[in-house]
Amino acid sequence: MSTGPVRIGLLGCGNVGAAFVSLVRERAAVIESRYGIDLQITRVAVHNLSRERPVEFDDGVLTHDASDVVNDPNIDVVVETIGGIEPARGLILDAIAGGKPVVTANKELLANLGSELYSAADDKGVDLLFEAAVAGGIPFMRPLRESLAGEDIARVMGIVNGTTNYVLCRMAEEHISFGEALAEAQELGYAERDPTADIEGFDAGAKAAIIASVAFGVDVVAGDVYREGISDITPADLAFAERLGYVVKLLAIIERFRELDGPEIAVRVHPAMVPAGHPLAAVRDSFNAIFVEGEAVGDLMFYGRGAGGDPTASAVLGDVIDAALNTGQGRGATMGKREVATLRPIDALQSEYYINLEVADRAGALARVAGVFGDHGVSIRSMEQEGLGEEARLVFITHEAVERDVQATLQTLRDLEVVDRVRSVLRVVASADG
Amino acid sequence: MSTGPVRIGLLGCGNVGAAFVSLVRERAAVIESRYGIDLQITRVAVHNLSRERPVEFDDGVLTHDASDVVNDPNIDVVVETIGGIEPARGLILDAIAGGKPVVTANKELLANLGSELYSAADDKGVDLLFEAAVAGGIPFMRPLRESLAGEDIARVMGIVNGTTNYVLCRMAEEHISFGEALAEAQELGYAERDPTADIEGFDAGAKAAIIASVAFGVDVVAGDVYREGISDITPADLAFAERLGYVVKLLAIIERFRELDGPEIAVRVHPAMVPAGHPLAAVRDSFNAIFVEGEAVGDLMFYGRGAGGDPTASAVLGDVIDAALNTGQGRGATMGKREVATLRPIDALQSEYYINLEVADRAGALARVAGVFGDHGVSIRSMEQEGLGEEARLVFITHEAVERDVQATLQTLRDLEVVDRVRSVLRVVASADG
Structure with missing residues (x-):
């Protein structure tokens, strides 16, 4: 299976980057014997060359110039662990443009400019893998992209x-x-x-x-x-x-x-x-x-x-192995065709609600408060009274209602004389099947 | 991305097979628009042509001859839902030999003759995917094979x-x-x-x-x-x-x-x-x-x-999409190099144990029983006495012990006059981290 080493260019060597370097070194022999992939971290771009790090590198591996790494023809896979928008965005786009698969843990970048990156990778037919960007070490993005594609x-x-x-x-x-x-x-x-x-x-x-x-x-x-x-x-x-x-x-x-x-x-x-x-x-x-x-x-x-250097590094390594297996076969993982989302505003949300009110006088308050719910078409599923006098509280769980009706209810309740305060409002998740 | 339809040959059309056919029909338009894959079920091999099925097929799709399906040059992906060893094994090997990727839900076959199939697929460089064989619809085999490869x-x-x-x-x-x-x-x-x-x-x-x-x-x-x-x-x-x-x-x-x-x-x-x-x-x-x-x-x-027609069909479909994306790119998912396992016998297992004994006379019994544990080097973490007279029980949780020592302990206890019966023995899982 092997056709020479897979040379990794690493951008950033902080918590996740250093954990990734350690993990690759620890697992390289097993990965080579099992998958025929010889992973080597050959270039590492860091901000500060003289900073102390938990991992050491041979002479010539560390560089201050990240664009030098992504444009190096001797790099097969780029791993980005810098975080943030720039320079990460530019470096990833350069790597993709050069036909290099990219593995990134960069949540902020993908959440803001993912579309640009996904399109660039799909157009070029290279892998852009980002398991580590969501829920750290949990294999979720890949199952979602692949296993659940249909x-x-x-x-x-x-x-x-x-x-x-x-x-x-x-x-x-x-x-x-x-x-x-x-x-x-x-x-x-x-x-x-x-x-x-x-x-x-x-x-x-x-x-x-x-x-x-x-x-x-x-x-x-x-x-x-x-x-x-x-x-x-x-x-x-x-x-x-x-x-x-x-x-x-x-x-x-x-x-x-x-x-x-x-x-x-x-x-x-x-x-x-x-x-x-x-x-x-x-x-x-x-x-x-x-x-x-x-x-x-x-x-x-x-x-x-969902976080931590080692779990995140594990997710990055899984992606790197995948990219390495794909390398030279012209295949890129695809995000598929994407559409513009029609977003439903929070106002239109339907949910059950928990509403906790501080009321002045429990006895008189309930009828008034219940009336306000009814006026706005919010149906009460259960109610509990608690405390007495100034400490009195009414706690409601509603049936499924529309957010805007609940907000209107709360607005009216706040103006009600018998209501001292809307203490808290929480949306309620319905029970799971099974 | 598309280069014509992906023609699926389905072997078996029972619970899972029929659910898969329904699911493909339901999702085909979305899969084509998103991934450019036009999935078509063009041949279906069944045991009994005249049986009533929840799904219908055009004339000429159903056949009694499964080997005709796996050898059909117009089939791109073979899906096996027959189950059991033969004829499934022979059909899958034929399909692989013909360079066709295979998706199977066949737990029995893989658990007994997996090695032969994995090797055939790796030698030929075609996909052999089996998400549905373990834990039904849960995306687990693929994350284990890919995300956790390192x-x-x-x-x-x-x-x-x-x-x-x-x-x-x-x-x-x-x-x-x-x-x-x-x-x-x-x-x-x-x-x-x-x-x-x-x-x-x-x-x-x-x-x-x-x-x-x-x-x-x-x-x-x-x-x-x-x-x-x-x-x-x-x-x-x-x-x-x-x-x-x-x-x-x-x-x-x-x-x-x-x-x-x-x-x-x-x-x-x-x-x-x-x-x-x-x-x-x-x-x-x-x-x-x-x-x-x-x-x-x-x-x-x-x-x-973990089971059921629809969840299992979902896992099969995920694999089929993966195989279809790989088709024509010469790439097969690899099981990697496998080794002969050195199996540790159950005798050598280390675990905590729950042991529930029926004893004749509680007061006298405990000292005798505890002595037997001690003689075999099995350390007691906690003990509860329950009941009186003929109903008396002693319930132990041990510290971590070796299975053979626990079995020897139980053997001696069974011969002890004060022990009426070893009611039950259960291994105990230690608490998870975090």
Whole structure:
């Protein structure tokens, strides 16, 4: 099978890059004996040549000039682990233009300019592989692109951010506040010093855009994704959720609706109440999982480590082996033909809702509040009263309702004298089949 | 991308075959517009031409002569859904010899004669794809073959038989006997009239052999797999398990051990106690799931429908699209170089054990029984006494021990006067990371 070494040009040698170098060195002999592929990392472009790294290189491997690597005729596969938009975008386009397959872990780039890159790769007929960009080490993008290529997918729901899952789990299990759980996550290195990208759902939103593009063959970018974070979630919400048989997760939800005028796509990230018996409810700590609902295949879930140097490097290596097996055979993995997505706005979302109200006077309040729900056509499935006097609360779960009607309901409730405060509103995921 | 239709020759048109035909017809337009592949089922070989089928064919598509289909120069891809060893084996080999990619759902054939087929396909450089043979619709074989090609896999544990999972779930949740749960499963069509293949672990064993072959690049056949079924499990075992924080699952366990003389592989199927917090514990009803422990990637799990016409057809279609994309490019998916497996016998297994003894006289019995454990070097992690007089029981969980020592312990215990009966013995799975 072998026709000489497969020479890898690596762009960036940070956490993921260095883990990838170590993994290749560790596994090279096995990969060669099993697949006849002799992987060699022959060029590595880094920003700072003199920085200390956990991996060492022979003289002449490290270079400051990344464009030198992607244009090197002696490089067979380019691996991009720089992250961010530029210079990554330009370097990947140069590599593709030169007929080199590219493996990237760059979520931000794909979520914003994926369409340009996918088209360039398809036009040139080279592989652009990005397993590591979504859900780290979990083999998900490739099964979605290949195994499920013929499947009619209705919905994908993912826990695709480990930081927020860790924070929500700790809050629920230790009955601590969001701030305490976040501080703990930061201490353990699960959360960044500036946690905004994770906590406010930007990271999950970028992944949702990439998943939507692949699952539905449309061009969706990060900016298209409706997004809410978890910083308003309270221990009280988690306690209510538990009592009602739910757990709260930050979900990336990607759905397709068949309409007479053609398909509509909804892509959103927000905390949601997930039934305790749903497979996603059992995903704990900083693990990720992606739940797929297909017409023929039924319910699927992919579970594993969504981040970290080693898991991400494992995903990169899987892609590199695939690209290496394809090299010289003129075959590129295809994203297929993509269409412009008709996005369904969040206003039109249909869901069940959890609504937690602080009311002044429980006895009088219920009739008034129930009346407001009724006026807006939002049907109540269950209600619980809790506390007395100034501490009184009404907790509702609605039947399936339209977001705009629920928002109108909340608006009216806020103006109601008997309602002190709308404490929280969470969308509720219906139970899984089976 | 398109260069004319991809003509599929289908062997067998039973449950899976007919579901595949329906699915192709349903999805053909989307697959063509997205991937430029025009899938057409042009020949279908069936045993009985006049049987009623849920799908209809144009004149001249159905034939009684399967060898006519695999040798037809106008067929581009062969899909085998006949099952069993012959004639499937001969037909697949003929198709491969003729340079045709083959997609098969044939677990029995691959588990017994996979090596011959893999070698034939690799020698000829054509695809032999078999996602549907293990865990039905779950994309697992392809991720294992491709995404995890570079991963150092330590262990795979799978719930790969839906019937037994359903029976065990019902027993645990409804507190009913094995016989009652089985009868219910048969009524619902989850279990065959003769349930032996499922209940006694033969089905799971065949899948374990295929997984071992792919995960570790070795030739393992069904007969190599140590196997115990679930028919001896009692509601009392499940109740004890629950109280101790476990659930009982029938697991296929595939492990590799690094020894000085080279790797040893252990492949076995038996009921086991799984910690309630382990992702496999949450797999309910007739669902399947496969848990993978990799050196770099960490813990992964793949979850979904392990059987059924539609999920299996979905896996077949994914493979057909892959084969069609590869067609004409001279590329075959490779199984890589395989080695002869050194199998570790069950005697040498190391595990924790759950041991449930009926004893005549609780007070006197414990010291005697504990002494026997100690004599055989089996260390007790926890013990519970239950009941009185003739109903007295001692329930032990051991620390990690060697199977042969545990068997010797049990042998001695059976001969002990104070022990009325060894009621049950179950291996215990250690908690997952994270």
